[in-house]
Amino acid sequence: MVDAQAQVRPGGRSAKVRAAVHHAVAQLLAEEPAEALTIPAVAARAGVHPTTVYRRWGSPAQLLGDVATSRFSGDVVVPDTGTLTGDLERWLGDVATDLADPDTLALMRAAIGSGPDGGCACIGDRHEQLSAIIERERSRGGRAPEMENAVDFLLGPLYYRAIFSAQPASSDWARELVATFLAAPATASAGEQPAGGLRPSTVELQGPASG
Amino acid sequence: MVDAQAQVRPGGRSAKVRAAVHHAVAQLLAEEPAEALTIPAVAARAGVHPTTVYRRWGSPAQLLGDVATSRFSGDVVVPDTGTLTGDLERWLGDVATDLADPDTLALMRAAIGSGPDGGCACIGDRHEQLSAIIERERSRGGRAPEMENAVDFLLGPLYYRAIFSAQPASSDWARELVATFLAAPATASAGEQPAGGLRPSTVELQGPASG
DNA sequence: AAATTATCGCACTGATCGTTGCGTTAGTGG
DNA sequence: CCACTAACGCAACGATCAGTGCGATAATTT
Structure with missing residues (x-):
């Protein structure tokens, strides 16, 4: 990463240039193909x-990675509604x-196709946030789904639609997706088993469109 | 799409050039960034x-789209094992x-980031195949999940891992994913309701890695 | 406030890309 | 087998990109 802002001289000019370049990247990606x-x-x-x-970014790929990292960090906060369902619904x-x-x-799609780490810059924070929500629920004493499952069945469908569907x-x-994911009866016997499942027949899962 | 092969002159030379170019694209994408x-x-x-x-493809984006369309069409056949579970497990x-x-x-990641239709060329056939599997199960008289749900909870996690995870x-x-998806108890009352659900607590869903 | 130095703008150069016109090759049909 | 024409290779051109050295600006430190 370049990240010259926090390295040596975060003065006003550098920051302004960085912001202008970031804005220009987002603007161009919104107008023209990557x-x-x-x-x-x-x-x-x-x-x-x-x-x-x-000089600051070198290649378009590094610039894109920097913009993606900056854009997909900090724009979504982890809520604390008091319940796992509420947290997940609000967050997702x-x-x-x-x-x-x-x-x-457009930024995410472009970031996926370029750079060595692919689109990892787009979801790094998401995994940490989701993990924090699950951890908090466990600290409350409640049963929370496995992180693996939450990623697969919450982020998976959401990002799949975002990437491959015309209408994200x-x-x-997303809130209904959370409800569906958590609504499955806990078929596990031991209380240690995490909650979280799916019963697609009873919940209307019709999103806006699927392409 | 260009598709000059089937338009006017599918002679040996054009086909050979087309194949060589397609192969070169796949080769370059495997070696260097997109x-x-x-x-x-x-x-x-x-x-x-x-x-x-x-002259034949115009831009790298169109070339990529052509290669992706060609590569992600026909390489996976719809199986007929006699059961929905078998079909889905084998196909996925x-x-x-x-x-x-x-x-x-690498080809899919590159195709997502370029072109007007995004990565739609990568999954066009997949949706038709999945729909065919579901349709066949219904023609057998069995209960099959909704297409929406199957896409969300089968293709979603699979492609999410493929795109964002280092180890796909x-x-x-994938077979366990199918089993998990279909294993949820049919909470629906009417037989008309489709089967398909999820109980992540009883099935080991640990994939190879998640990043 | 003055010295220091990182960062930026400018002018310039080489390299690569994108495009066009024309001749040649090789499939296609009579 | 011969005419026809689509597709390819070649050469040349302009345009844009990528990179470098140097002076100017401004943020940081003393």
């Missing part, structure tokens, strides 16, 4: 000299709302 | 003149095996 994201184009949009972008709803923005979606999932759909 | 997929690079690898690639296992190939994965899901994991 392949049009060249350094000169970004620099021109940001009102910055191309040399600056070349916020994530879905975030992904519903076409600009954000809505916040309401 | 941004290095330039027309001259592809042409040089394929042993073809760049002008040819420019095949899909997972296909996605486990790093070259295929294995064929065995």
Whole structure:
């Protein structure tokens, strides 16, 4: 990562340039396909000299990774509603709302296709947040689903729709997804077994569209 | 799509050039990041003149779309094991095996980030195949899950892991995913309600890795 | 407040990309 | 077997990109 902002000189000018470049990247991705994201184009949009972008970020891939990391960090907070269901519904709803923005979606799609770490920059925080929600529920003494399952059946469907569907999932759909995931009867015998399951027949799972 | 092969002159030379270019694209994507997929690079690898690639495909995005469409069509066949569980397990296992190939994965990641239709070329056939499996089960008189749910809870986790996880899901994991999805007790009262659910607590869902 | 130094803008150069016109090759049909 | 034409290779051109050295600016430190 470049992250020159926090390294040595976080002064006003560097920060302003960084913000302008980030904004330009998001703007360009929203307008044109990802392949049009060249350094000169970004620099021109940001009102910055191309040399600056070349020196600070090097390649479009690194620039994209930096923007994605910055954009997908801190924009969604972990709620504390008092219950696992409430936390998950609110959090996944916020994530879905975030992904519903076409600009954000374009950024994520572009980040997936470029860079060595793929789109990992887009979901790094999500896993930590989800893990925090599950951990909190366990600290309350409640039964929480396994992290593996929560990722597979909450983030999986949501991001699948976001990536491959023309119309991404809505916040309401995400909340219903949480309800569906948690609504399955705990077939486990021991109380140690985590809750969380799915009964797709009783809950209306019709999202906005699936492509 | 260009698809010049089936349009006017499917002669030996055109087909050979097309195959060479497709192979070169897959090869380059497996070696270098997607941004290095330039027309001259592809042409040089394929042993073809760049002008040819420019004329037939125009842009790297269209070329990628053509390659993805070709690669993700026909490589997985819809099985007929006699049961819904068997069909789904075999089919999703095949899909997972296909996605486990790093070259295929790189192609899909690149296809997502480029082109107007995103990665739709990667999953167009998958939805039709899954729908065919469900339809067949219903024609047998059995209860099959809703297409929406099957996509969300089978393709969703599988593709999520493939895209965002360093180590994609294995064929065995995919089969367990099917078993888990279908294993939930049919909480519906009427027989008309589709089967398919999830009880993550009783089935080991540990995949190879999740990042 | 002055010195220091990281960062940016500018001008310049080489390299690669994208495109076009034209001749050649090789499938297709009579 | 011969005419026809689609597809390819070749060469050349302009345009854009990628990279470098140097001076100017501004944030940081003393």
